[in-house]
Amino acid sequence: MASTEPPALQAGKDYGELRRNSIGLPSALAMSLAYISPTIGVIFITALIASEAGIAAPFTFIVGTVGIAFMALTLAHFSTRVPSAGTFYTFISQGLGPSTGFVMGWLLFFAYGLQSPLNTNLFGSFVSGLIKSNFGVDIPWWVLMIFIIAFVGALAWWSIHRSMQLDLAFVVAEVTIVGALLILILVKGGAQGQVPQAWNPGNSPSGLSGIGLAFIFVVFAFFGFESSTTVAEEVRRPRRNLPIALVGSVLLTGIWFCFAMYAVIVGYGPGHVHALASASAPVTDLATRYIGHWYSIVVSLAAVSAQIAVLIAIHNANYRIFYALGRERMLPPILGQTHPRYRTPHMAIIAYSVVALALGLMFGLLWGPMAAFGDVGYFSSLGILPIYFLTNVALIAYMWRKARPEFSWLFHGVFPVIAMAIIGFGIYTSVHPLPAYPENFMPFFVIGWILIGVAWMLYLRRRNPRKLQMIGKIVFLDVEPAETVSASAEQPAPGPGHIPPTPG
Numbered sequence: 159m160a161s162t163e164p165p166a167l168q169a170g171k172d173y174g175e176l177r178r179n180s181i182g183l184p185s186a187l188a189m190s191l192a193y194i195s196p197t198i199g200v201i202f203i204t205a206l207i208a209s210e211a212g213i214a215a216p217f218t219f220i221v222g223t224v225g226i227a228f229m230a231l232t233l234a235h236f237s238t239r240v241p242s243a244g245t246f247y248t249f250i251s252q253g254l255g256p257s258t259g260f261v262m263g264w265l266l267f268f269a270y271g272l273q274s275p276l277n278t279n280l281f282g283s284f285v286s287g288l289i290k291s292n293f294g295v296d297i298p299w300w301v302l303m304i305f306i307i308a309f310v311g312a313l314a315w316w317s318i319h320r321s322m323q324l325d326l327a328f329v330v331a332e333v334t335i336v337g338a339l340l341i342l343i344l345v346k347g348g349a350q351g352q353v354p355q356a357w358n359p360g361n362s363p364s365g366l367s368g369i370g371l372a373f374i375f376v377v378f379a380f381f382g383f384e385s386s387t388t389v390a391e392e393v394r395r396p397r398r399n400l401p402i403a404l405v406g407s408v409l410l411t412g413i414w415f416c417f418a419m420y421a422v423i424v425g426y427g428p429g430h431v432h433a434l435a436s437a438s439a440p441v442t443d444l445a446t447r448y449i450g451h452w453y454s455i456v457v458s459l460a461a462v463s464a465q466i467a468v469l470i471a472i473h474n475a476n477y478r479i480f481y482a483l484g485r486e487r488m489l490p491p492i493l494g495q496t497h498p499r500y501r502t503p504h505m506a507i508i509a510y511s512v513v514a515l516a517l518g519l520m521f522g523l524l525w526g527p528m529a530a531f532g533d534v535g536y537f538s539s540l541g542i543l544p545i546y547f548l549t550n551v552a553l554i555a556y557m558w559r560k561a562r563p564e565f566s567w568l569f570h571g572v573f574p575v576i577a578m579a580i581i582g583f584g585i586y587t588s589v590h591p592l593p594a595y596p597e598n599f600m601p602f603f604v605i606g607w608i609l610i611g612v613a614w615m616l617y618l619r620r621r622n623p624r625k626l627q628m629i630g631k632i633v634f635l636d637v638e639p640a641e642t643v644s645a646s647a648e649q650p651a652p653g654p655g656h657i658p659p660t661p662g
Contacts (some may be wrong), residue, residue, distance in 0.1 A: 160492050176391045176481075177318070177501035183399040185322035186386040190407035192325035193382025193471035197332040197464035199411075200340075200418040201441045201457070202280065203379045206532055207419065209435035211372035213355055213428050214362040216420040218369055222376030223412030225580030228573050229349060229546050230383060230408040232553045234401035235569065237387050239561070244537045245387040245479070246545050252560075253552025256626050262545050264611030268604075269541030270479050273381065273472045274514035275521050276534035278303045281465045282518075283527035284439075288458055293376055299527045303518050306466070310473045311511045315504055321470050328467035329475055333414070335460040339445050339453065340421035346448065349427030356423050370587020377543060377584060378535045382468075383408050385475040388482075438528065473510065476620065480506035487625055525596065537600045540588065544608075550574035 207215045207274050236249040246266050251259025282299030291294050313321050344352075362368035386403040390396045424426075425444045426434040434440050439461075445454040481503035484493025497504040521530040557570040565571075589601045618626045 166380075167323055168536075176478075176496055178392065178478075179394045180318055180392045180416040180501075181322055181389060181409070182394050183402060184309035184326060185318075186389060186393045186399050186403040187406055188322045188326035188329060189389055189471055189474065190383050190403050191329050191411065192467040193385040193475060194407060194411050195382075195464050195468035195471075196308075196329070196411050196414050196418075197336050197460055197484065198277075198280075198468055199415060200422070200459050200631045201439060201464070202531065203375055203535075204422050205290065205435055205437050205440050206375045206535075207372045207379075208423070208431055210362075210364065210368045210375070212361060212363040212368065212435075213353065213423060214357075214359050214369065214429050215372060215423060216356045216416055217359050217362075218372040218376055219412070219415045219419050221358070221369070221580065222373060222380060223408070223416065226377075226380045226383060227405070227408050227412065228577035229335070229550070229581070230404045231569065232550050232554040232574050232577060233384050233387060235553055236556070237390060237400040237404065238397045239556075243392075245482075246382060246549055248482070249549055249556075250545075250552045253269055253554075253556035254548065254638055256333040258548070260488065260615045260618070260626060261608065261611040262548060263483060264610055264614065265541055265604075266479065266545055267483065267489075268607050269382075269538050269545065270476050271510075271513060272517065272534050272538035272541070274307070274469070274476060274510070275518035276531050276538065277465065277469055277472060278306060278514065278518040279522045279527040279534070281306050281462075281469065282522065283531075284458075285462055288462065292455070298452060300519060300522065303522070304515065306469055307473075307511050307515050307518075310466075310470050311507050312468065314474050314477055315502055315507055316500060318389065318474060318502060321474055325467045325470050328463045328470075331466045332460040332467070336418070337442060339441070339449065339457065340418055340425075343421050343425040343444060343448055348421075348424030350429060351424075351427050353420070353423050355428065356420055359488055367587060367591070370584065371593065373584040374536060374539050374543075378539045380408070380411065381535075381539065382471060382475065383411070383532070385471055388475040388478040403537065472528055473507075473514070476510050476514075477503050477506045479508050533596055536588075536593075536597050537603075540600055540604045541607075543581055543585050543588075544604075547578055550578045598621075 204215070207218060211218045229247060233249070236252075240248055240252050247259050247263030250262045279299070282301075282303040285302050286297050286299045310321075313324070359366070359369055362372075364371070383402065385408070386393070386400055390400060393399050422434065423431070425448065426440070436441055439458075442454040442457050442461075445457045480489060480493050481496075482494075483489040484491055484495075484506060486494075492592065493503070493506045493509055495505045496502060519535050524530070524535055551574070553574050554570060557565045592598045592601070615626065
């Protein structure tokens with residue numbers, strides 16, 4: 159009887175290989191930190207969170223940090239076992255099967271695909287306004303959008319290593335500039351003194367509903383912490399470095415966000431939270447108030463630096479998502495090619511750049527570039543939350559079914575369940591009650607998108623089951639543990655594209 163196992167895809171023949179061992183731990187950490195973008199979270203998202211949670215906005219960041227930290231632990235466990243540029247959909251495929259992995263890959267394509275349009279709209283609008291106010295030159299936001307997409311694409315085409323070096327430099331500079339202002343605000347006592355009630359969720363004007371609606375924007379602020387997993391095939395010692403990058407980036411930014419949100423509340427004062435909620439750039443306003451107009455310009459430059467950094471990280475992550483989906487035939491196989499000289503996913507770079515530009519222009523023209531930042535951010539977060547939830551389920555299933563001797567009730571049971579509970583709370587409260595237009599139709603669109611993915615999966619299961627079975631099977635392994643090398647010295651070392659045997 160003929161084997162029903164799908165044929166393995168061969169690196170270099172069926173798809174191109176990314177350059178192995180091209181970046182280290184600092185670059186992997188920079189990938190996650192830059193994607194999260196601590197400065198953008200403070201400068202542009204604090205007003206969105208304060209508009210829902212009021213004075214209790216800092217408490218919302220505590221809840222969010224705990225939930226995302228447990229999520230990071232789940233990804234850390236997965237990344238030590240199945241490092242792959244496919245990230246979430248590979249993990250879910252390994253734990254819950256290729257059918258579920260396919261649908262989540264479809265949803266991941268949606269959630270990640272929106273990250274560039276929302277941030278390129280922010281970049282175009284903010285930089286256009288900055289140039290006009292300081293130099294009197296009117297450059298349309300869409301021209302700047304085209305420029306930044308072309309710039310980050312060219313940089314990524316050339317080298318992932320150089321991209322991440324530039325990202326790390328931007329992150330250090332912007333955090334230093336904004337951090338100095340926030341420390342000064344706390345030292346001076348802000349507008350009305352310290353605000354200890356900011357850590358009490360009871361001070362949210364809408365109760366738990368307000369905390370929940372703010373939580374979606376907290377997720378938005380943390381969005382991309384997992385992006386270091388997309389360079390799993392290019393980072394040195396991925397089993398060691400990826401977990402450090404994942405958990406480290408969440409803890410560092412979580413502490414930063416809690417501190418920064420509290421400092422912003424103190425800066426405005428508890429009696430003026432409504433002014434914070436309606437501010438377009440609250441941190442630049444605080445810079446003018448507490449230091450002077452010249453420092454607001456410095457903060458604005460830090461914001462530009464942050465936007466460039468986050469776009470470099472976003473695009474590099476999305477290029478690799480497109481690449482991974484292409485090599486596993488969820489998208490056209492040509493996207494799974496890599497450049498013969500630079501070993502970067504050049505076809506995926508072209509494809510995602512075109513998609514990002516088209517969506518960015520559409521949302522910017524539809525809602526206005528600045529409004530598109532918040533609206534599309536909510537839209538994208540709705541897409542990623544179900545993926546976060548199912549990844550925790552997948553870890554429990556994977557460890558129980560395929561690595562039971564190593565199953566830990568704490569790390570593979572309790573911690574994923576805590577993450578699921580917090581994420582589930584965020585999902586429920588972000589859609590009940592429904593927010594105002596245009597966010598009110600977005601949950602239904604996400605549900606419709608998932609149903610289309612399910613229908614496509616069922617079609618493939620019936621017409622091409624072998625193709626469906628390949629989903630999430632390309633896993634890249636680093637060197638074997640020292641204790642197993644002698645036992646298998648006569649066997650060739652696993653290389654790129656190796657599909658490990660399924661335990662048990």
